[in-house]
Amino acid sequence: MRSTLAATPELMGLNRSHRSQSNVLDDLPLVKRPFLGDISFAQIVQSIFERNRTMARTRRSRRSYGAGEWGRNRVRVFPDAKTGLYQIEWRENGRRLTRSLKHRDWRRAKRQADEFAAGFAGPEIAGEAEAKAEPLTLERLFDIYGEEVTPTKGAHSRGHDRAAMNMFLRFFGRNRDPATLSRRDWDRFIRQRRAGSIGPSGKPVSDRTVEYDLKFLIAVLNWAAKSRDERGRLLLDRNPLRGLRTPTEKNPTRIVLAEDEYRALLKVSRRVDWRFRIALVLAHETGHRIGAIRQLRWFDIDFEGGTILWRAEHDKSGYEHITPVTDDALDALKEVRTMSPATEEAPVLPAPKNPLAAVGAARLHAWWQKAQILAGLEPKPGRGWHSLRRKFASDLMDQPLKVLCQLGGWKTAKTVLRCYQRADEGQLRKALEDRRRARA
Numbered sequence: 252m253r254s255t256l257a258a259t260p261e262l263m264g265l266n267r268s269h270r271s272q273s274n275v276l277d278d279l280p281l282v283k284r285p286f287l288g289d290i291s292f293a294q295i296v297q298s299i300f301e302r303n304r305t306m307a308r309t310r311r312s313r314r315s316y317g318a319g320e321w322g323r324n325r326v327r328v329f330p331d332a333k334t335g336l337y338q339i340e341w342r343e344n345g346r347r348l349t350r351s352l353k354h355r356d357w358r359r360a361k362r363q364a365d366e367f368a369a370g371f372a373g374p375e376i377a378g379e380a381e382a383k384a385e386p387l388t389l390e391r392l393f394d395i396y397g398e399e400v401t402p403t404k405g406a407h408s409r410g411h412d413r414a415a416m417n418m419f420l421r422f423f424g425r426n427r428d429p430a431t432l433s434r435r436d437w438d439r440f441i442r443q444r445r446a447g448s449i450g451p452s453g454k455p456v457s458d459r460t461v462e463y464d465l466k467f468l469i470a471v472l473n474w475a476a477k478s479r480d481e482r483g484r485l486l487l488d489r490n491p492l493r494g495l496r497t498p499t500e501k502n503p504t505r506i507v508l509a510e511d512e513y514r515a516l517l518k519v520s521r522r523v524d525w526r527f528r529i530a531l532v533l534a535h536e537t538g539h540r541i542g543a544i545r546q547l548r549w550f551d552i553d554f555e556g557g558t559i560l561w562r563a564e565h566d567k568s569g570y571e572h573i574t575p576v577t578d579d580a581l582d583a584l585k586e587v588r589t590m591s592p593a594t595e596e597a598p599v600l601p602a603p604k605n606p607l608a609a610v611g612a613a614r615l616h617a618w619w620q621k622a623q624i625l626a627g628l629e630p631k632p633g634r635g636w637h638s639l640r641r642k643f644a645s646d647l648m649d650q651p652l653k654v655l656c657q658l659g660g661w662k663t664a665k666t667v668l669r670c671y672q673r674a675d676e677g678q679l680r681k682a683l684e685d686r687r688r689a690r691a
Contacts, residue, residue, distance in 0.1 A: 316329075328361065334351075336352065337351075388429075393416045393420065415467045433492075462500075465498075469492060476490045505633060507638060519626050522625055526603075527618040530545065536576060537658075540567060542567060545612065552599070558573050615636070641672075
């Protein structure tokens, strides 16, 4: 095929010929090849023409506009590859100069290029008088935050960011100036969010959910008060909602999984799935979040040293650390490792249909619900994977807080004391008995 094409005079003279494409194609002979069958030589060349035309369109896809004459007053405008802001380019005393127009309006950029080439405007066209700042609306602020900050968060937080943005835009309005938000807007949102008048579910929600939503709004406004635009000006002079108190749950439900409940779940774990059993043992023995456990890879496990590396990118707080593990955890991991021929880069808990991806959080939650039914446990709100983390903190209550924080991956002891540790009745009675003995 290649030699035939090279030897064909019509093909060799195709680019040099001034005849129309249709006339050239009509003169080409019929060729036969085993892998092509009967195909017109004209069809082959037609495909080459189409490919070249497509490639030419691709090369011209970058927008650019020129005005003036070459060597005299030539001006060109084009978008910056990184920022998307239009740039204007001209020559002065043999030097090529470029300046940002500081906007993304294509028609305006073309007009400025024409004015510059005609001499009606000079290099100052990107100055204060021309480049007026686009007004900051709540929708535009969320767009900027969604492009620059949200992608750095975990999957769950990214989902909440998108849902919260849509909810606040519907409630406050897309064109609302964020600087005009006030205490009245704050209180009105709290009332209607509690009642279920707004929100994706349309149902009343707890103060904890309202607090979660408002903390996102506060985070966006705080970020805007510290971030600057292309001209170096702050997006917001200040956070208009700074200092307002978010509602808090007075009696939050923080279930601590009991020892007999853990044993019941462990007993039926193999009937659910082998991945569920490994996740259950690791959550109980390490005290770490299920999100970090399901993302473990085999190269994170040091069987000889008896340790696990918890990577920052898989930790909610971004805290990378190494912890020793118990014999029960190592035995469970070794059992799975002997049955699995997977590479070191493979996840410890692979997805059922994709061994290269980690098992999903939704599937682990479904397995937990199934295990509760098989174990005969009455469902309780708040009893889930996180109740194992609370059990870990409560079981090690006698240990120094510094040691506990390192073992469980907590950054601060305040979080452990406020949210995770819970003394049981036996510990309370023991404390009272020790006090009685000390007094005697």
